[in-house]
Amino acid sequence: MTGNGFGNIFRFTTFGESHGKAIGCVIEGVPAQIPLGISDIQSALDRRKPGQSRFTTQRNESDQVQILSGVFNGMTTGTPIGLLIENQDQHSQDYSEIAEKFRPGHADLPYFLKYGNRDYRGGGRASARETALRVAAGALAKKVLAHFIKTPFDITAGLIQVGKEKISSWDSAEINRNALFCPDASALPRFENVIEQARKNKNSIGAVIEIRASGFPAGLGEPVYDKLDADLAKALMSINAVKGVEIGDGFAVAEMTGTQNNDELRADPNALNGISFSSNHAGGILGGLSTGQPIIARIAVKPTPSVATSLHTVTIQKENTDIQTTGRHDPCVGIRAVPVAEAMTACVLADHLLRLRAQYNL
Amino acid sequence: MTGNGFGNIFRFTTFGESHGKAIGCVIEGVPAQIPLGISDIQSALDRRKPGQSRFTTQRNESDQVQILSGVFNGMTTGTPIGLLIENQDQHSQDYSEIAEKFRPGHADLPYFLKYGNRDYRGGGRASARETALRVAAGALAKKVLAHFIKTPFDITAGLIQVGKEKISSWDSAEINRNALFCPDASALPRFENVIEQARKNKNSIGAVIEIRASGFPAGLGEPVYDKLDADLAKALMSINAVKGVEIGDGFAVAEMTGTQNNDELRADPNALNGISFSSNHAGGILGGLSTGQPIIARIAVKPTPSVATSLHTVTIQKENTDIQTTGRHDPCVGIRAVPVAEAMTACVLADHLLRLRAQYNL
């Protein structure tokens, strides 16, 4: 209950700070008899790894994951899976400035006010380094989903907006072809340009990520407080720097009428459950339950608070000072948040699939 | 874990369908020795009650709450508070059409696919009727907050957008003067006009609600999965018809740079904790912890799916048909969601206040 775990039956609990000895997690709820190798997790981590383009931080996070338990002879055993990632970059930096000054836009101040004794190195627990574990858990979640869903399914996230630039089309296959996880090749140069401008201006820029999950059965979600969209909202809002979550048409519904927003139904023998929808304004979720349509969510990611521009702040002694970040930082944290958003979505779906199975036959 | 409760230490668990015998809830975590009368809860329920203006449903939900336990001689006893609201409107309608047809935009279809044996009367469990209990729980949450926070605090929600019309200023005092919970008197006629148009067009319209919570200490929230904003996102997204949640600048951050979005800090002996902020883009939450600034959230509420216009749908036998809603329905459910959003915010804050107290002195 102290906030370091996520999920109910499929559940992971993480520990570790940015520049401590290691980060790690315990993943529960993975059934026995699932083939699992280190590469299943490592490949997911490699997608998120920094230093993959000039737009992401050049930190040396090798992110070599070790499986410490829960797997025997290449198969899961039904016991908890312990994962460990040692921190390589542990002593490489001078944190004296961060130790004394609160970085605007970061968690520094409220952590200090709450805990007093914060680990300021690299953001400590509040660092996005922790999201590596979410990606690892997401890899396991996908294994669990594949164990039970025998028809094709897909969970894909993409970067759909950077600054004012937006995609004009979505091609899932394109996402893994570029370092920005952008689903629209034609938008890529515009996205790169916006980010490059931010970097040159010693600044950073916000972004929007869309997550699409298709091939999932109807009925996922537990009304009325653990609705699928409610749990997705929590999962996604818990990601560092996220300030907004939308399902389906999201905030656009405010300007819509009922006849515009409703997805009409038609009998369709070829469709899942024999019913097709005229549209998917709902984003695949009604009343907190999946409908069988693709589940669509979007998140807004704020610009990296660390900028090379000087900002007003105060010291821990509450004296006025200024701060600018000279180190290596992503000008657009939205990029690296893409695999994290995808992973958190997978974790929510895996948990709800197990929850559904408890009471109903899948 | 089956989704009918919300919160950890301050926790409420609800039951009841729209047109069953009664709805009710069990509220846990309210400390002993808090004065509590029926009017403390009833007055909150009355704000949410339908039939208060021509823009909300004319259903006769008298919503007379009974306190069944947890209070003795006008004081809470520390034991769970059982609340009951009998359904008056139980047998008044002909539901044969809903029983046979899935209403587009409603939970009908996924409930049927999951449970098979749904209670279709008035939406059953998926009906907004259940939100009366959220409002009741919110009234208790405010009591808990006032029990521990001895300085002024406030949680207020208001309707800030209907269709394309938006408020231009926020006056908390104005909110309770009009039936639309609109904080801007000058926007009120425009809002009324949009809603009236929707009604005349046999249609409905979406809305945006903003929630402002001020006077709360820094440090509320449990990183990294039970962040204050993550729990708010879940709480708010769990409300019927909500399709988006924003904290602070929300989706606007996508177009912002780091220097625009960061809230700079200055020493200020008159401010909470001796530090003032240049702005509140963060919406009072950084790293998942409250900063002491006002907590700002917004939600998008979709247009009422029930419209008097004919729509395509299918029967439970999966045959094509049409449906139009002739009964009494709010053309803008966003209005009645205002007290619900306020209540859910209060519940999240009360729970996190108790969670904070467990480990740290308040």
Next chain:
Amino acid sequence: MTGNGFGNIFRFTTFGESHGKAIGCVIEGVPAQIPLGISDIQSALDRRKPGQSRFTTQRNESDQVQILSGVFNGMTTGTPIGLLIENQDQHSQDYSEIAEKFRPGHADLPYFLKYGNRDYRGGGRASARETALRVAAGALAKKVLAHFIKTPFDITAGLIQVGKEKISSWDSAEINRNALFCPDASALPRFENVIEQARKNKNSIGAVIEIRASGFPAGLGEPVYDKLDADLAKALMSINAVKGVEIGDGFAVAEMTGTQNNDELRADPNALNGISFSSNHAGGILGGLSTGQPIIARIAVKPTPSVATSLHTVTIQKENTDIQTTGRHDPCVGIRAVPVAEAMTACVLADHLLRLRAQYNL
């Protein structure tokens, strides 16, 4: 988390005090499509009802249960089942003495020290009245078990010891033939005699209850903290007046050797899973998992603390005084605890069955 609920997927949350308006509960996790009538619950309550023999309290607890939600047209709907039992006996007694004096052996003192403002009428929340709801939940738990387990199973509790008198044989059919739930007809007169002596001596007497659950699959339980025996121990120890819990041979294992205590295995095509056991010292649980053998537990129930003999105590002003209980009280609370123990066992098994189903095919 505030202690008024039990279970994870099959979960019930209770409210209500002995002499408040009503007691009630919310039962979650019952799948849809299970036939359920009021008599399914009422008949279970009637077994526990006081006033059934001269050995149980003559209080008029009519215990008429109402189903407020979760059932439609005689079938469960998958939504939470709200149950209500109005208190008939609400104003019938003079509690001024209890209000001022702490009853030895009762919860009065620690409740007062913790909450200050306790509801002293009839024991308030700490009264055994609350156990009616456990029995109601147990009735639902058995429905859930029968929904998924298609082979015969049985959960039966019996009174096996009163004072120094013990049963010499176990006949499940006998249990419902006598008011003491005694499985041994030959022990019945001895049990009755001990209880009658206690009553005549203005005293009360302790007891031991055994619970036997057979017909359950292997694998129930979640190592290593939610072991089946651990959850049974919690469930049973949470029952009023219980001071000890044993599984299988229980405390007798202390004097046993490994060769005495081990249950040896043999191939047996007629046995569950093709394996038979030479004995059942383990009580059907090894490593926290059910083995397929009958699950055996025992609990020790202390003598009713309310006795008609004068005892030293103190007032709430901490002045010395004496107290004796003149009202109607069971000389042996162990009798009425029998259906409660059976119900709690059913709840644990139902919850673990659903938990098993989440990950594994049953």
Next chain:
Amino acid sequence: MTGNGFGNIFRFTTFGESHGKAIGCVIEGVPAQIPLGISDIQSALDRRKPGQSRFTTQRNESDQVQILSGVFNGMTTGTPIGLLIENQDQHSQDYSEIAEKFRPGHADLPYFLKYGNRDYRGGGRASARETALRVAAGALAKKVLAHFIKTPFDITAGLIQVGKEKISSWDSAEINRNALFCPDASALPRFENVIEQARKNKNSIGAVIEIRASGFPAGLGEPVYDKLDADLAKALMSINAVKGVEIGDGFAVAEMTGTQNNDELRADPNALNGISFSSNHAGGILGGLSTGQPIIARIAVKPTPSVATSLHTVTIQKENTDIQTTGRHDPCVGIRAVPVAEAMTACVLADHLLRLRAQYNL
């Protein structure tokens, strides 16, 4: 919810198998600003370590614990504490026999039936090796208790019975003077003799452990399902080989009358809360709440199932065979369970202390 964690606010989640790479845990709920060094945990682990006497297994479990997170500059930071113990003894044994045969009295059979793909090396997840993590968590729990309770308190467990031999007096100081954790020096030779006989007879022997916790405030426990005794029962029953749990007089209450079992009260200005008790039959808990008296619990620990005597069993192919354990095994696992029982008690008390603080001032 998958059973690898214990506690609510003070909570630990463990992973790891007997002969995997490592075992470890994540400990949540430890407040910031508590001085913590590796020796605080290591010294607790060393008490439990095997190979300390000829009566415990000679396995080389060096149990060198590493703190991976949650501590910075010698102080806790309020973030989760990750602990790791690498397994030294990983490849030292031939497990071919265990791999093929189910050991009677062990978890082998139900694990196989549930998971199919069990890690049979040294018992895998079901091995008592996991209890090292409970002891580590217990060390942290004591730190949390000392952080909030400023008056002296003590939690001590001792071995009070082996076979038929029992202690005749309790001297807490004596417990750490002998390898058997026996609180009675005069009983020690008798205990040693019983164990030595068991060993010589290629057998093993059961035991009883008593846990005493004094100096704790009244009011710990959350009625009615998270009663202090209910949570203790779960915690203690979850320990490997435990088959019974008693609070206070335990099973002896069955033969007692109400006047014998009740603890009478007297005004006493020198006593906690100004009230003294004539006795402590209740074991410091009434109505599920601590009374301020010493909390007394006892557990029965079965004889080690691994014996050097040949026993009937079956292979995983369900063929009859025999098995005898030739390796290193404790003839009395009750000895090593002593620090584990003490640790689990500390964890329960720490969790309930934090739960109490959430709502009430300590």
